[in-house]
Amino acid sequence: MKFENLDILKLDRRTFLKVAAAMGASAFLGTYKADIVRAIAEADRNIVWLHGSECTGCSISFLNAEHPDVIQAVTKLNVMIQYHETIMAQQGLFVDGAAVKDAALNANYALEHFLDSGKPFILVVEGCVPQGPEGTGDYCKIAGKPFLDEVKHAAEKALITVAIGTCAAYGGIPATPPNPTDAAGLQFLKTTKGGVLGAGYKSKAGLPVINIPGCPAHPDWVLLTLAAAILEKVPADFLDKYQRPKPFFPPAYTIHENCPRRGFYDRGELDTEYAGGKCLWKLGCRAPVTHSDCPLRLWNDGHNMCTQAGAPCIGCVEPMFPDGTLAEEIEKIPTLVGVDINTIAKVAVGAAAIGVGAHAVRRIAMKEE
Template identity: 45%
Template sequence: MMMDRRTFIKAVGVLGASLFLQTYKSDMAKALNELPETKIVWLHGVECTGCSISMLDGESPDIVELLQIFNLNLLYQEVLMMQQGIFVDGKPANNSELNSEILLDEILEHERGYILISEGGVPNGPDGSGKYLILGGRPYKEVYERAAKNASVIVAIGQCATHSGVNAAESDVSELLDHRGIAFTLEDSSKGIVDLLSINTPVININGCPAHPDWVFLTIGALALRKIRVPEDLPEVLDRWKRPKVFYPPDHTVHDNCPRRGFYDRGEFDLTVGGEKCLWKLGCKGPYSHADCATRHWNGHRNFCPQAGSPCIGCVQAGFPDSTRPFYVEIEDTGIVGTDLDTIAGVAIGGALLAAGAHAIRRTVLKKPEEKKDISEEHAPEKTGDEK
């Protein structure tokens, strides 16, 4: 496409996949005349295949149109493949057309430079063996290592792959299972599977439980069109969690554009599900969740969780789910972007009116008299000797 890289990245951030492709249809047609084939290997680790289902729910393009539009060759994807396995109709299947394990072996033996899409985490347990997930008689950990080292870039989609998500959540068996994300396990980069296996392939994380089809489709499209050069552009394009900043803006949260935001500013909160007011009291994590859900929307760009009546549970955040649970309980002492609500209230009362501090002001006003501080005095300018 003729547009430069910065314009392209800006466009994919503002537009959904369908509107982007409609807007630049003629440019895409010209680009396809010279667009080389991009090969894709899509592996599934420990997960629920929810991200594959999310991709299948993508509209205009759907996943088949995506492959055609960007000249992608999907070499392997367990959920979508027609291969049957070791036996077909009671007879051994000894070729790659029928046996997916043979197909994967052939791909890993001969192919290089493909985009590896990683869906799901990689078990390292028990005791570093990786045997808690076996694929074709081999630990998935070993299969993944081969695939990752032959790839040009890894695109980890969904929270299980990006940070191991629910697989690494605190439990009695989490250490035994030792599930790893690709570049991170929860918030720890030293426990990512690429670090453990000394894999140097660059990683792009598409967070979410599940990931939005636009986030995945447009990232793959940008790679196929060479609008994201790997690894040169990654430090500029990605945030510290290796997420594309265009979809996960560091300076923007779900809360900023939530249609319920006005109720928050007025200190009006729902205490039970089904209302129209702010969902903060029901545990909404929108103020801490960096994603464009509120402007991009889900389900064919129609709505998103708080709009549909559910509090945001912070599924795009690195430490999810441990860092955002309990999901439906208010984080009473914390406000927007990690600020203390009483501090916000103090600044708002003692200084200028802060819309985002309305809830905090309400909390301060409702405190018992003996619990209140003289906030106006505390934040007032220091008096001169004559004023004293």
């Protein structure tokens, strides 16, 4: 499909993200660099990127983006990253235990200064938000201030708020029971809407938190969503019920539909040990209940993805991740035709013996249900 002749700035919001998702970060940012830079220069866009309770894996994934890399992307997007703990140079100067109140010497002071300046900015949050003990947020502090307070303060002023990674979106690993720090995502705790900002939160652009889950999030998802957010091309109805952009997390299909091992599943050839090279469902593959474009977009600069590499999908983009059942076989799998995989596998084994093809297997299985 050719997109080069489109005037990207004139596209409606819906079409914009579809085109961005279809092209991939490199082609999209390369093709529309001049338009994007012009639009952002006029709008004076800034990014504030805060880190909570997390492993920094999403930043590392983002920094490992290759085409474009982050330097190219930031240049192409023409944004000012005002605050990012992993990549900013100065961290803060303390004298006699007190932070120096000078924006040139103290990043957190500079951050407060920026947040109070009234300039429009995109808030990116990576990591979940511990609320304990007893609602104080003291389990996670930055420069002596609870991260809980900092996130609420910044979110109040943000033009658009984006949660990067499953921790920031839904709580992820730190919020998994027993959740000792009472951690939550920005607007969800697992599948329950609310989180630390509350179910009714809207940024200044009138949008709920845009969730880019993943453990880590794919750099394309981050770059393309930030490009859309910076250009104010994210309509509210473009998010699914868990507030993920539908072009990257399609509600209508799962990873399983496009898995490179799908042929083995259709023939009922299911591995029971690793490195068997066939379908990974019996080893706990969660792709049949996981919505993302991993098999189409691929990872590591378009080279591979989990099931292709032989690792069962662990459903890292879903709100319940990790739900305590990793590596356990999913008993009932919804499929496009509504047939349980156990039925398919049972019929397929018999059908293989008499040389019946995959389509016939599905037809027979449907009648057996």
